[in-house]
Amino acid sequence: MSRAARHAPSVVVAGGGTAGHIEPALALADAVRRLRPDARITALGTERGLDTALIPARGYPLELIPPVPMPRKLSTDLMRLPVRVRDAVMRARDVLDRVDADVVVGFGGYVALPAYLGARGRVPVVVHEANARAGLANKVGARFADLVAVAVPGSGLPGEQVVGMPLRRSITGLDRMSLRPQARHFFGLPPHGPVLLVFGGSQGARTLNDAVAAALPSLLRAGIAVLHAHGRNGTAAPPARGYVATPYIERMDLAYAAADAVLGRCGMTTVAEVTAVGLPAVYVPLPHGNGEQALNAAPVVAAGGGVLVDDAELNGERATAELVPLLTDPPRLAAMSRAARSSGHADAADRLAHMVLGIAGADGPAPEQDLWRANTQAPRRGREPWAQT
Incomplete structure (x- = not known):
């Protein structure tokens, strides 16, 4: 021994x-x-x-x-x-x-x-x-x-x-459904209806912020609430009922519990956490670097748990086209959730x-x-x- x-x-x-x-x-x-x-x-x-x-x-x-x-x-x-x-x-x-x-x-x-x-x-x-x-x-x-x-x-x-x-165990052991009422109350989100979580890192992501601001009227008309972490150096969309903006989210476990889908970058930590909690996602890789972010999300996308959109192609119109059909289709959300979870570790x-x-x-x-x-x-x-x- x-x-x-x-x-x-x-x-x-x-x-x-x-x-x-x-x-x-x-x-x-x-x-x-x-x-x-x-x-x-x-x-x-x-x-x-x-x-x-x-x-x-x-x-x-x-x-x-x-x-x-x-x-x-x-x-x-x-x-x-x-x-x-x-x-x-x-x-x-x-x-x-x-x-x-x-x-x-x-x-x-x-x-x-x-x-x-x-x-x-x-x-x-x-x-x-x-x-x-x-x-x-x-x-x-x-x-x-x-x-x-x-x-x-x-x-x-x-x-x-x-x-x-x-x-962290707080992510891998997260029970989204049981925590959802508490999570939505914590952020001031509507207790019912779909919620989109948007985040692009601690400093923010201009492409995501601009796309959300442009798509927000369409999202809200479709009954989709938005929790938007715009970054410490980013800009929020104009205030609106059903839209919650914050520079940074400390309690990501509660944010995941409150959400039905994610719009975000695809750094490996983000991809790992989103798949671990079983959230469908629209991934937007960083437009610079060695292309690793797109590769990080590739297994999830191949399994049907996410969608990949190039940074140059994301605008308000594209965000609306991807997100509104997804978040208003509960069977598709459920199927993508299962696929996301099965592709994670x-x-x-x-x-x-x-x-x-x-x-x-x-x-x-x-x-x-x-x-x-x-x-x-x-x-x-x-x-x-x-x-x-």
């Missing part, structure tokens, strides 16, 4: 920078704790981004390492890159030694790369890729990872295993947690004696991380 199986496993997650990297890391951490309440979880992050705001608030210790963003053009920053990588790797390695890591799980971004390099040859590595096209950090980590998990197939990473996107966090603990040699119930000493045991030093006892 491995040491991690007999004692509290130490799991390090590296997913700092953006919410898209942090949230799946924390969802995995929560799932590990559900399986092994004695587990010691440590999060790697930087002072940049949302790390210091999101991670401690969820109750996990945060260890800061220097950020290593990759310069996109020839510059003095590029010349300093090797030194920055070395410093970040040494700092990550120090953290891994100090917390006596049994496994490192990275989610991409400029925190994951130093974690992967610091763990190489010392601690087992698990890579999770959220998007249809892998980023540089995960491409590097996947070369020597013990497990490569992906949210959707076709990442191009070697040996990928499709597990889905780890999500609501159990991704638990599946990945089992895999991670298995690689750490700790997949199983916690020994009773460890429940009280999980946070008091002195770290081990100078051991071979895969040694069996």
